[in-house]
Amino acid sequence: MIPFARMHGSGNDFVVLDDSAGRLRPHRQALAQTLCDRRRGLGGDGLVLLSRAAAGHVVMSYVNADGMDGEMCGNGAGCAVRRAWELGLFKGSETVLDTDAGAIGARLDGFRVTMNMTDPRDERLNLSIPTSEGTLLGHAIDTGVPHVVLFVDDVAQANLAALGPEIRRHALFPRGCNVNWASKLAENSFRMRTYERGVEAETLSCGTGATAIALIASRLGLARPPVTIRASGGGTLTIEFDESPAGPLRNVRTTVEVERIAEGTLDPAWLVHRGFAF
Numbered sequence: 058m059i060p061f062a063r064m065h066g067s068g069n070d071f072v073v074l075d076d077s078a079g080r081l082r083p084h085r086q087a088l089a090q091t092l093c094d095r096r097r098g099l100g101g102d103g104l105v106l107l108s109r110a111a112a113g114h115v116v117m118s119y120v121n122a123d124g125m126d127g128e129m130c131g132n133g134a135g136c137a138v139r140r141a142w143e144l145g146l147f148k149g150s151e152t153v154l155d156t157d158a159g160a161i162g163a164r165l166d167g168f169r170v171t172m173n174m175t176d177p178r179d180e181r182l183n184l185s186i187p188t189s190e191g192t193l194l195g196h197a198i199d200t201g202v203p204h205v206v207l208f209v210d211d212v213a214q215a216n217l218a219a220l221g222p223e224i225r226r227h228a229l230f231p232r233g234c235n236v237n238w239a240s241k242l243a244e245n246s247f248r249m250r251t252y253e254r255g256v257e258a259e260t261l262s263c264g265t266g267a268t269a270i271a272l273i274a275s276r277l278g279l280a281r282p283p284v285t286i287r288a289s290g291g292g293t294l295t296i297e298f299d300e301s302p303a304g305p306l307r308n309v310r311t312t313v314e315v316e317r318i319a320e321g322t323l324d325p326a327w328l329v330h331r332g333f334a335f
Contacts, residue, residue, distance in 0.1 A: 058322040061092075062140050063099055066132030066170075066315045068261025068290015072099050073140045076106040076118070080335045086124035091331055092323075093122035102256050105133050107141050114153045114160070115141045121255025129158035129201030131264015131294075135170035135313040138163045143317075158201040168316060174265075174309040175201050177272055188223055190216065195224070196273045200309070202254070203234040204269035208279070212238045212250045212289075217259055221252025237266040245280045247271075248287045261290025268311050271296035275306070 059081075062073045072092045076082055089104035091097075106118040117137045119127040127133075134154055141147055142165055154161040154172075162173035181197040186205070195205045205224055209215055215238040224236045236252040247270055251263040271284035275298070283297045298309040328335075 058325065059328075060320065060322050061099065062143075062320040063101065063318040064136040064140060064315055065290075065318060066135045066262060066264060066313045067288045067292020067294060069130075069132035069263060069288075070101045070318070071103050071105050071133050071136050072101045073105045073107065073136055075108070075144050077108045077146075079108065081106055082118055084333060084335070085118060085120045086126070087333070089120035089122060090124045102253065102260050103127065103130060103133055105130075105137050105140075107137055107144065107146060109146045110155055113147050114155050115146050117154045117156050119156070121253075123255055123257060125255040126157070127202060127255055129156050129161075129175070129265060131172065131174070131201065131266075131268060131311055132262055132313055132315070133264075134161060134163070134172055135264065135315045138165055138170045138172070139168060139315050139317070156201070169312060169314050171310055171312040174268055174311055177269075177306050177309065179203065180276070182273070182276060184229060186224060186227060186229060188220055190220060193220075193224075196277070197230065197234070198269050198273055200265045200268040200272065202265050203230060203232050204237055204266055205230065205234050206237050206239060206270050206273045208239050208274075208277075210240060212240045212248050215250060217250055217252050221259065222257065225252060225254055235263060235266050237263065237270055239270045239274070239286075241279070242287060245283065246285045246287070247274065247280070248289075250289050259289070262288035262292055262294070264294060264311055264313055267294040268296050268309060272298065272306050272309070275300060
């Protein structure tokens with residue numbers, strides 16, 4: 058039997074599995090496609106695999122719903138921390154997640170998780186992005202995965218269904234990217250919508266996307282930390298960082314509230330029927 062948990066962070070939902078035995082990782086792409094199917098599986102934006110590492114670290118492997126490996130997922134990392142604690146993979150309130158984007162320190166306070174994100178990189182401001190709706194002004198930054206941020210008056214009016222896949226695969230972004238629209242709610246507060254690479258659709262939240270919006274807003278003089286981001290799923294993420302008008306942005310911390318929706322065990326007969334043999 059393979060235990061699972063269904064979890065979400067501000068609406069961004071995941072299937073989380075304990076892979077301490079190391080049997081699942083070789084099958085992770087097919088597992089993600091099977092388990093994240095919202096009709097014939099458990100449903101989710103992605104699959105999170107967990108295992109214990111040395112010195113109190115937890116290994117997190119993230120796979121998008123379409124089977125594409127993801128370097129990092131902010132909301133997924135929050136769920137990983139809470140679930141790893143529930144499974145006894147670390148003790149106390151602090152751990153380090155080893156991800157494909159690097160090591161991420163994390164602190165757990167009930168169902169609230171604060172993560173010390175990897176240093177942002179590949180920052181490109183004021184990009185002219187040709188699209189079918191004209192040239193748009195966007196800003197690129199990698200906060201664990203590549204993101205584009207577009208500031209608009211009202212995210213509800215953004216043509217995400219058409220422009221999301223177009224920008225996500227634009228030649229300006231050879232690795233692909235998540236596409237985030239942001240509109241100002243109040244001082245140091247924004248609303249967001251995200252078209253997510255690997256899900257290939259709008260998701261109800263994106264932790265690394267919220268982080269990207271906050272950092273770009275700071276660079277453009279639109280906000281100062283802490284910055285709050287209201288996700289379309291209704292949750293709020295808080296992003297703190299050291300301001301640096303001219304130098305690199307450092308000490309980025311993202312806080313998200315996560316929930317465990319359900320837990321149970323996968324039916325081995327169903328997995329065998331779907332072609333898995335562990």
